[in-house]
Amino acid sequence: MQTKGKIFDDLSQLMTNAMGVAQGAKQEAETAVSSVLDRWLAERDFVTREEFDAVRAMAQKAREENEALKARLEALEKGQG
Numbered sequence: 001m002q003t004k005g006k007i008f009d010d011l012s013q014l015m016t017n018a019m020g021v022a023q024g025a026k027q028e029a030e031t032a033v034s035s036v037l038d039r040w041l042a043e044r045d046f047v048t049r050e051e052f053d054a055v056r057a058m059a060q061k062a063r064e065e066n067e068a069l070k071a072r073l074e075a076l077e078k079g080q081g
Contacts, residue, residue: 047055
């Protein structure tokens with residue numbers, strides 16, 4: 001009966017070790033994929049969300065300033081004509 005217990009203990013230890021190896025391999029694969037993706041994105045000149053939002057805000061402000069200048073110009077032209 002003791003040999004059955006030893007076999008189950010050995011099998012349990014083997015499965016535990018296999019799970020540890022699988023988790024380590026998973027982490028290495030995730031790190032490798034993340035590194036390749038980061039490198040690929042860096043080579044493509046993509047902008048970050050923060051950079052995009054900053055440029056978008058600048059464009060909105062410029063649009064508003066253009067509208068204000070357009071209205072002012074029209075008012076000045078109306079006053080002369």
